[in-house]
Amino acid sequence: MTTMTEASVREFKMPDVGEGLTEAEILKWYVQPGDTVTDGQVVCEVETAKAAVELPIPYDGVVRELRFAEGTTVDVGTAIITVDVSGGAAPAAEPAPAAEPVPAAEPEEKPQARQPVLVGYGVAASSTKRRPRKGTEPTAAETAVQAAVQRELNGHGHGHAVAAQPAPEAPVVERARPLAKPPVRKLAKDLGVDLATVTPSGPEGVITREDVHAAVAAAPAAGPVAVPEQAPAAPAAAPVASYDGPRETRVPIKGVRKATAAAMVGSAFTAPHVTEFVTVDVTRTMKLVEELKQDKDLQGLRVNPLLLIAKALLVAIKRNPDINASWDEANQEIVLKHYVNLGIAAATPRGLIVPNIKDAHARTLPQLAESLGELVATARDGKTSPGAMQGGTVTITNVGVFGIDTGTPILNPGEAAILAVGAIKLQPWVHKGKVKPRQVTTLALSFDHRLVDGELGSKVLADIAAILEQPKRLITWG
Numbered sequence: 001m002t003t004m005t006e007a008s009v010r011e012f013k014m015p016d017v018g019e020g021l022t023e024a025e026i027l028k029w030y031v032q033p034g035d036t037v038t039d040g041q042v043v044c045e046v047e048t049a050k051a052a053v054e055l056p057i058p059y060d061g062v063v064r065e066l067r068f069a070e071g072t073t074v075d076v077g078t079a080i081i082t083v084d085v086s087g088g089a090a091p092a093a094e095p096a097p098a099a100e101p102v103p104a105a106e107p108e109e110k111p112q113a114r115q116p117v118l119v120g121y122g123v124a125a126s127s128t129k130r131r132p133r134k135g136t137e138p139t140a141a142e143t144a145v146q147a148a149v150q151r152e153l154n155g156h157g158h159g160h161a162v163a164a165q166p167a168p169e170a171p172v173v174e175r176a177r178p179l180a181k182p183p184v185r186k187l188a189k190d191l192g193v194d195l196a197t198v199t200p201s202g203p204e205g206v207i208t209r210e211d212v213h214a215a216v217a218a219a220p221a222a223g224p225v226a227v228p229e230q231a232p233a234a235p236a237a238a239p240v241a242s243y244d245g246p247r248e249t250r251v252p253i254k255g256v257r258k259a260t261a262a263a264m265v266g267s268a269f270t271a272p273h274v275t276e277f278v279t280v281d282v283t284r285t286m287k288l289v290e291e292l293k294q295d296k297d298l299q300g301l302r303v304n305p306l307l308l309i310a311k312a313l314l315v316a317i318k319r320n321p322d323i324n325a326s327w328d329e330a331n332q333e334i335v336l337k338h339y340v341n342l343g344i345a346a347a348t349p350r351g352l353i354v355p356n357i358k359d360a361h362a363r364t365l366p367q368l369a370e371s372l373g374e375l376v377a378t379a380r381d382g383k384t385s386p387g388a389m390q391g392g393t394v395t396i397t398n399v400g401v402f403g404i405d406t407g408t409p410i411l412n413p414g415e416a417a418i419l420a421v422g423a424i425k426l427q428p429w430v431h432k433g434k435v436k437p438r439q440v441t442t443l444a445l446s447f448d449h450r451l452v453d454g455e456l457g458s459k460v461l462a463d464i465a466a467i468l469e470q471p472k473r474l475i476t477w478g
Contacts, residue, residue, distance in 0.1 A: 008086035302373035
């Protein structure tokens with residue numbers, strides 16, 4: 001009997017998929033013991049304190065053991081899966097009887113190009129294969145059928161008997177995992193769309209968001225479609241407290257919410273916060289937004305008030321660059337940043353995250369609109385990478401989408417300022433000496449008083465307000 005040596009078993013350990021992370025929760029396994037895996041194939045999805053990430057295996061072989069169940073939080077550096085790399089074969093069993101048919105070996109497939117994912121490279125184009133099943137003795141019914149076929153062949157044959165052959169077992173064809181980015185997979189899952197049924201239109205057969213929406217639109221024409229369990233039959237109402245069940249529910253603090261809580265406590269009790277407010281007439285900005293939506297250079301892009309507010313903040317920073325800084329406590333230095341990584345606070349099912357647009361200061365308005373659209377879509381799908389949330393220099397939080405007038409935002413650690421945007425409402429306003437209905441909002445700028453004094457903070461906030469009141473200043477000041 002051949003046995004598998006321990007040297008042929010490789011352990012894949014939980015990697016640090018972000019800067020300084022110490023643990024991650026296993027959300028989903030994509031393989032099971034006995035599955036054949038290839039170098040770069042995604043084997044599981046994990047959630048860190050910053051994002052959900054797919055992990056690829058770094059070698060070929062057969063899965064031997066999954067060390068942890070889905071929903072388990074595992075420390076970085078702990079082995080989570082073992083793989084037998086001794087030629088990709090499963091552990092040998094006792095010798096089979098001589099009469100037992102042995103399945104033919106599958107032809108070796110040529111390695112194909114792998115697709116990049118959040119960490120390393122993704123699954124190759126070949127499909128996941130399971131170990132071949134052992135052959136089985138024909139049943140009495142199968143023997144009778146074979147005998148009938150033999151008699152039929154002898155009755156209409158060519159003068160000689162034909163040896164009876166067992167009917168070949170129909171091959172089990174396993175579908176290759178469709179190529180799609182994590183946000184697209186999440187969208188398909190939420191809409192109840194099987195990606196295997198979607199026709200890809202992206203490069204190299206990658207399924208896009210548009211392909212998923214097209215599949216949803218085409219579904220009614222193909223006949224009745226089962227509604228996924230998670231899809232409500234009617235728009236979900238706001239949660240209402242029920243006092244008929246248990247008196248308390250305890251929710252573990254982990255993942256993104258745990259990291260956010262620690263960061264906010266550290267920021268609130270480290271940096272001396274100051275918040276200033278200004279109420280501004282943004283009627284002209286709202287008119288410009290409607291005009292830009294018709295601009296051919298911005299067709300298909302995310303054009304909304306936040307786009308122009310972001311651009312106004314970038315111009316204000318250009319005019320007052322000292323606000324784009326950080327405090328280095330260890331070296332007792334102020335670090336002035338000559339670039340702007342613009343953070344956008346996003347509420348997600350996993351908690352509040354702040355991904356940022358790298359080098360936002362160098363982007364044109366169409367480029368900024370495209371980046372905002374991608375950032376928001378990825379955040380809502382829960383697939384923001386850890387790298388996208390590192391290195392921010394200034395942040396915008398848009399509480400106005402919830403109907404809130406404004407707030408006193410807490411700084412992101414390592415940043416000197418954060419701008420809160422309130423709801424834009426039609427209000428009575430004195431315009432050209434007369435009271436008229438105008439679109440009005442309130443802005444709040446919080447800043448670190450170690451870095452930013454009242455004069456600098458006031459200048460930045462006043463510049464933002466002036467641009468939103470007269471958006472043509474984007475041209476003259478920008």
